[in-house]
Every structure is written in structure tokens, then in C-alpha cells.
Amino acid sequence: MVVNKNMDEPKLKAAVGMSRKWDAREAGREVAESTLSKLNSKPNFFLLFSTIHYEKHGGFEEFLKGVWEVLPEGTPLVGGTVAGFSNVNGCYTRGTTGMAISYLKMDVAIGVGHNTKRSPKKAGKAASEQIKNKLENSQYDSKFLFSVVAGPTLPKSKKFGTMTLIKDKKASKILSKLTNVSTRMNQTGLGRETEVLNSLCEDLMDYSLIGISSNDDNKYLNHYQFFGKEVFRNSVTVLGLRIDRKIFTKTSYGLKSTGKKAKITASENWNYIIKSLDNRSAVDVFFEKTGISQDIINTGNIHRITPFLPIGCYHSDGLLHPYPIASFLGDYLLLGHDAVNSDIEFFTASGKSLIDAVDESISPIPLTPSFLIVSSCAGRLETLGKEIFKVRKKIIEKAGENFIILYGLGEQIKEPMKPPHLLQESFNVASFS
Numbered sequence: 171m172v173v174n175k176n177m178d179e180p181k182l183k184a185a186v187g188m189s190r191k192w193d194a195r196e197a198g199r200e201v202a203e204s205t206l207s208k209l210n211s212k213p214n215f216f217l218l219f220s221t222i223h224y225e226k227h228g229g230f231e232e233f234l235k236g237v238w239e240v241l242p243e244g245t246p247l248v249g250g251t252v253a254g255f256s257n258v259n260g261c262y263t264r265g266t267t268g269m270a271i272s273y274l275k276m277d278v279a280i281g282v283g284h285n286t287k288r289s290p291k292k293a294g295k296a297a298s299e300q301i302k303n304k305l306e307n308s309q310y311d312s313k314f315l316f317s318v319v320a321g322p323t324l325p326k327s328k329k330f331g332t333m334t335l336i337k338d339k340k341a342s343k344i345l346s347k348l349t350n351v352s353t354r355m356n357q358t359g360l361g362r363e364t365e366v367l368n369s370l371c372e373d374l375m376d377y378s379l380i381g382i383s384s385n386d387d388n389k390y391l392n393h394y395q396f397f398g399k400e401v402f403r404n405s406v407t408v409l410g411l412r413i414d415r416k417i418f419t420k421t422s423y424g425l426k427s428t429g430k431k432a433k434i435t436a437s438e439n440w441n442y443i444i445k446s447l448d449n450r451s452a453v454d455v456f457f458e459k460t461g462i463s464q465d466i467i468n469t470g471n472i473h474r475i476t477p478f479l480p481i482g483c484y485h486s487d488g489l490l491h492p493y494p495i496a497s498f499l500g501d502y503l504l505l506g507h508d509a510v511n512s513d514i515e516f517f518t519a520s521g522k523s524l525i526d527a528v529d530e531s532i533s534p535i536p537l538t539p540s541f542l543i544v545s546s547c548a549g550r551l552e553t554l555g556k557e558i559f560k561v562r563k564k565i566i567e568k569a570g571e572n573f574i575i576l577y578g579l580g581e582q583i584k585e586p587m588k589p590p591h592l593l594q595e596s597f598n599v600a601s602f603s
Contacts, residue, residue, distance in 0.1 A: 180274040182415065182602070184541035184572040185209035186257045188267040194228025197266050198236025205268040212242055213270035215278045215409055217316065217543075218249035218396050219576055220266035222386040230394055230401040233266070238399055246280045248407040249396040250318040250384035252578050253548035256562045258571035263387070263551070269574050271541065276413040279304030282397045283406045286320050286366050287357040293406050294369025301410035302373055308412035313586070314600070315374065316409040316543065317381030320402075321579030322361035322506065324390040324497075342500025350439050357404045360442050363580055364508050366406050367590040376586050377410070378419050380600040382545050382578030383592070388552065390579070418535055418601040421583050421593065424527030425480065425492055425517040430459045432481075434512040441508040443499070451501035456481070459516045477549040478519045480595055483511035487588060492517060492595040494549055507580055507592045519595070521557055524550055528561050531599045532568045539601040542573035547595045551577040561597075569601075 187205030189197040197220070206213065216237075224233045230251075241247070254263040281300030283293030301315070353359030363383055371379065384393040397407040432455055436445035447455035457464050460479045481503075482492040491511075497504035535542075544565065551558060565573050583598045584590040 182540045183209055183211055183272040184269065186267065186269050186572060186574055188257060188259055188265060190262070190265040192223070192227050194224040194230065194233040195236035197224060198233040199239050201266045201268045202237045202240035205270045206240060209270045209272055211272040213245055213272050214276055215246040215271055215411070216241060217269040217409070217574070218247055218266070219252050219255055219268070219574070221254065221262070221264050222251050222392065223264050224266070225392065234396065234399055234401060246278050246409065247396060247398055248280055248316065248318060248409045250382070250407065251386060251393045252382065252576050253385045253388050254551050254577040256558065256565070256575035257573065258566060261558050261562055267574055269541070269543070273413070275310060276411055277305055277308040277310060279410045280397065281408045281410065282402070283366070284402065284404065285357065286404050286406050287353050287359065287362055288355070290362040290365035291369040294366040295372070297406050297408045298370045298373055301408060305410055305412050310412040310414045312413045312415055312417050313374075313377040314411050314413065314417050315377050315379040315381070317367070317370065317379060317406060317582055318395050319363045319366050319381065319383050319406045319582070320361065320395060320404045321363070321383030321385055321393060322390060323358050323392070339500035342502055345499060346438060346443050346502060360439060361507065361580065362440060363582070364592045367582060367592060370406065370408065371584060371590045377584070378417050378586050378600070379582060379584035379590055380419060380543055380545050380598055381582035382576050383580030383582070385548055385577070385579035388548055393579070413602070415540065416603040418603065419583060419585055419599065420531045420534060421489070421596050421598045422527040422530035423490065423492060423596055424523035424525070425482070425519050425595070426523065428516045428518055430516040432459065432514045434509060434514060437509065442505050444503040444505065444509065445501065447514065452503045453498055453501050456495065456503060474552055477553045477595055480517050480519070481514050482517050483509060483514050485510045485589070485591065489591055491591065491593060494595055506594045521554055524554060525557060525560050527597050528564045531597050532564065535568060535599070535601045536603060539569050539603055540572065541602050542569040543600045544573065544575040545581040545583070545598040546575055546577050547581060548577045548579055549595055550597070
């Protein structure tokens with residue numbers, strides 16, 4: 171008699187659901203129902219994401235009330251708002267999606283930290299301690315974090331509007347200083363996610379990680395993080411798990427170096443604002459090196475152009491950090507996250523190269539994953555347009571139906587025993603075998 175050793179092995183169940191209803195509470199109820207009906211068992215955790223639209227159609231407190239009318243009490247839940255998402259049903263910039271996992275050989279914990287812009291290190295440390303305390307005695311070897319960190323928000327004033335394009339050079343210098351104050355005092359401004367992640371991972375270096383910076387509809391005004399039954403702003407929410415499955419993470423970009431380089435010679439605001447390159451106006455050097463006309467900054471469409479012309483630099487561990495320009499401020503360039511090196515290169519991208527980057531990330535994944543989480547750049551969502559469906563098709567061919575692609579304001583990735591990274595214009599996968 172031949173005994174099948176796999177008969178008594180617990181099965182990992184994954185399910186993805188969604189809702190496109192306009193009413194917040196109804197959408198919350200439907201996303202939970204559609205997910206759990208596919209799972210057909212009690213979830214170990216629930217990941218929840220939505221677009222910003224429910225802010226004005228009932229609010230996110232009502233949205234979560236709808237979710238918890240269905241979700242079993244005590245289920246660990248984290249998530250937040252995103253610019254868009256893809257799943258097996260399609261690609262959306264309005265609605266909500268959820269992922270639930272059920273598995274016996276897994277321990278789960280969630281953590282939260284607040285005031286990420288004012289006190290990023292304290293926020294990361296607070297979340298880290300909650301995860302570590304709950305999981306340090308787990309018997310399972312594979313360790314994983316999923317994080318949602320509040321992304322940046324653009325300061326807004328009656329005189330200047332949102333800080334996307336400021337031509338007045340004197341005003342730009344003042345606004346740069348005020349951005350620092352606004353970030354620390356009002357928590358409106360730069361995300362400081364790198365500091366949050368470094369603090370989060372300081373005592374969890376043996377974990378891998380994938381995550382996003384929360385986003386709205388790419389207006390950079392309001393976005394939210396979900397933790398249990400609560401809704402936060404300027405917070406970090408983290409899911410931690412230890413499991414007996416193998417976890418694979420991979421980052422790709424689809425960028426090509428032009429060979430042109432420059433050096434950051436002056437910066438401020440935690441290296442988010444580049445004041446000069448090669449001791450010259452950073453804006454002048456940018457347009458000189460890219461060879462495009464400064465007229466593009468008059469179009470009001472810069473966030474659909476600059477992702478094809480990012481600058482970038484390499485972290486000390488060799489990983490590329492791309493930076494599509496977020497704002498032009500007089501002579502200054504505002505980046506979406508902090509420059510990690512003073513040596514800058516200029517890159518180009520095309521729609522084809524951005525799509526081809528997907529193959530680079532998923533081709534090394536062994537076999538068909540039990541489930542797949544993808545963290546991608548909202549800039550890719552805008553620049554690719556309807557071509558984003560090609561990305562979804564590639565993921566379906568690799569992972570089947572148990573996946574979600576999240577388009578955030580920043581992407582987070584980490585391998586065990588390596589530092590965490592906050593990226594932009596990247597495509598990141600976490601695969602569970």
C-alpha cells in the first residue's frame with residue numbers, strides 16, 4: 171500500500187474579492203463577503219485596500235463597519251488607500267479589494283505606529299515591537315512583513331495651490347523651508363518612509379518585506395491606513411507572519427541608463443529636495459541632460475512625463491533607487507523619496523520596457539505560487555494607461571487568480587538580512603510557494 175504523504179498536509183487557502191459599489195458601507199460588506207465566500211474557511215488575516223472615493227461616499231469609518239459586519243471578530247487586518255489595483259477580475263481606479271489567507275502552519279501579528287512624518291523612528295519602532303513580541307516564539311522559519319506607510323502629501327496654499335510647479339525662485343526657497351516645518355509640525359509634506367522602514371526593520375532584519383506608501387487618486391492630498399477596525403492618517407500599519415512556506419521577493423524597473431551622470435552638490439529636507447547638481451541649478455541640469463524642453467513644466471502634465479525620464483542612484487547595497495521628478499520648484503527638484511547617494515544617473519523608459527519588467531520579476535518564481543502580492547508605482551498606472559491590462563495578464567499566467575497588484579505612492583521591499591528600501595517606478599513581487 172502506497173501512502174500519500176501529502177494527504178495530511180494542511181492546505182494553504184487564499185482568496186481575493188472586491189467591490190465596485192459606491193456606498194462605503196455596502197462596498198465594505200461586499201468586499202469581505204466576496205473574499206470569504208471564495209476562502210470558505212476562517213481567515214488568518216485580511217488585507218484590505220480601496221481607492222479614495224469612499225472618503226466622500228460615506229467615509230472610511232463606515233467602510234470598515236461594513237467589512238466587520240462580515241469579517242470574523244479578531245481577524246488581523248491591515249491595509250490602506252491606493253491609487254488603483256488589479257486582481258483576477260480586472261484593473262481599477264475606483265473600488266476596493268481584499269485578500270484573505272487561511273493556513274494552519276502560520277503565526278500572525280499586526281502592529282501600528284503613529285505620527286510617521288513628525289516622528290518616523292518612533293512610529294517604526296512602535297510597530298516593530300508589537301510584531302516582535304507576538305512572533306518571537308513562533309516555530310516557523312520563514313518571516314515576512316507587509317507594510318503600509320503614509321505617503322507624502324503636497325502642501326496647499328491659496329497663493330501657490332499644490333506644490334507641483336513653482337516658477338518663482340525666491341518663493342521656492344521659502345517654500346522649501348516651510349515644507350520642512352509643515353512636515354514636522356502639521357504632518358503635511360514629505361513622507362519620510364525610509365526612516366520609518368529603517369526603524370521598523372532594525373530589530374526584524376531576518377524578515378523579508380513588501381509594502382506600499384498609501385495614496386489617493388494621485389492628487390497627493392489625503393490618504394489613509396487601516397488597522398483592525400480603525401482608520402488612521404500619518405501612520406504605519408504592518409502585518410507580520412511566520413510560516414513554513416518559502417517566500418520569494420524580487421524587484422524590477424524597466425529602465426535604461428543614458429550614461430549621463432551628475433552629482434548632487436546641495437540638498438535639503440532629508441535629501442528630498444535637490445538644490446543643485448554639479449554646482450548648478452538642479453532644474454537646468456535636469457533639462458540639459460534629458461534634452462527635453464522646459465515647456466513640459468507648463469503643461470500641467472508633468473507626472474505623466476517624468477516617469478519616462480527618471481534620475482536614479484544606487485544604494486550602498488547595490489539596489490537602484492529611481493526618482494521620477496515630483497515637482498519643479500524654481501531651481502530645485504523635489505523627489506518622491508530621499509536620495510540615497512549623491513551620484514546621480516539619468517534613465518529612460520518606454521511603455522514596452524515597463525511591461526517587460528514584469529517578466530523580470532516573475533520569471534524566477536518557482537512553480538505556481540499559492541498567492542502573490544505585487545507592490546507597484548502609481549506612476550506606472552498613469553503612464554501605461556490601458557496597457558496595464560498586459561501586466562495583469564502576465565500575473566494571471568504565472569499565479570492564477572490568487573494575487574493582488576497595488577499601485578501606491580511608493581514601493582517598499584526588503585530581503586532577509588538586508589536593509590529595507592523605499593522605491594518608485596518599480597515593480598515588486600512577494601511570492602509564497
